[in-house]
Amino acid sequence: MSKPIIILDGISFRYDELTVLEDICLSIRDKDFLGIVGPNGSGKSTLLKLILGLLRPQQGTIEIFGTSPAQARLKIGYVPQFATFDRNFPITVLNTVLQGRLGKTRTLFGYTRQDREAARQSLAEVEILDLEQRPLTALSGGQLQRVLIARALTCSPEVLILDEPTAHIDPKVEEGVFELLKRLNERLTVIVVSHDVGFITRYITRVACLNRRLVCHPATELTGKMIEELYGGPLKVVQHDTLIHGHD
């Protein structure tokens, strides 16, 4: 069993009076494909922001690659929800993906030829190199999702973190995105946050159910099949979430 690369220990987080996360313990190992599932408002995005170092927990510690989240940032490729940016922004696919080179490229002036090569390689990896000159406004949901994944890959990350990657795309396209993530998981650790429990279980190797508290399925490496045996498919996982809610 490989060593944990991300360790959350006793994390609690509040927005003013509202407790969003309570006593979260979670360790993620190299090459894990972890799914964090839970209903809307269960604190999934907050948990991601803590791991990314965009928020600080009031209690507990987070260690990533043996250091703090803020310092480990450049090793993480982040794929945000569509809502974090304006889909009508005047920008091409290539220029969006190039943003992944920030922090690695020179500070002054534009991107270098090397940056562009790295960006094109990522575009090729997610199979949309032919779209590089397209404006973002002209893309379908599935294409846009691949652009965001390519941008994250251009960071040359060791961990890929995706926030609701299938929220705005139809099921057919969704399958393609997860096949892509499965392929990337051969060389990367992948963490996917989703409220869509049913689909995710077919791909992930471990699952964490979140609703303010996290039900770790600790140390057990669950396969998709085992989860289905344990919970009898997606329906029961939802019931399980409801049960946790009852605790609160």
Place this chain on the structure above:
Amino acid sequence: MEDFLHALITQNFMQNALIGGLLASVACGIAGSYVVVKRIGYMAGGIAHAVLGGMGLAYFLGRDPVAGAIITALLAALVIGVVGIYWRKQEDTAISALWAVGMAAGVLFISATPGYNVDLMSYLFGNILMIPRHNLYLIFWLDLGIVLFVLLFYKQLLAVSFDEEFAELRQVPVKLFSLLLLCLVALTVVILIQVVGLIMVIALLALPAAIAGQFVNALGKMMIVAMVLGVLFTSGGLAASYQYDLPSGAVTVLLTGLAYLLATVGKAVWHQWQVRRSAA
């Protein structure tokens, strides 16, 4: 038109006015594009109006109002920027307060200044025909600073405008660049006040870039097109106002607004036609 060209050749103030418009268009195209894509028109409006306080104070003290404008504009930008970063919920209120308080202070300072208050009108509505030569130099240096800054940090500014969160994760100093971007807008506001006055600044800041945004798909191209449009609107406005003896700022803004309306409606109609044609 012949009269205008004749005046342009023979009259010094007409040349200054034309050059002022051309120079202002550079800053206007760049800052305006950021204002449009970041949707910070209200902030820009707040800065513009707050500036009257500084202009009034400088006028009262017998100093150059433009110097007062620059200082107040930068201060207002920093206040709005810092409030936006640390008290996001208060941002809207803070802008409204600065907007009105700045104007009120300006009006009081100007009314307390002895003498004939002709300048108030030109601060509010602009008077490009009165623009002195040394202000043109000032606008030139401000332009140069803005262009240089944007050339050097284009990729960071683009990333911050597009997706702040991702930029922060890539270790771009997002707060610093957001503040610098607001300062850039503030300096542009000062430039444009001299062309169309502080009340109508927002039209010249936002509309050329908004028109450009409908036809191009890159921020850089948007800036260039907005600059060209700025040149057309300021010189067109100047010519028309001279020809018909109308206030130049108002004519320029009306021309800009008309172009925006035509572009928007034209684009919508064109789009409809395309859809219908592809359906047929």
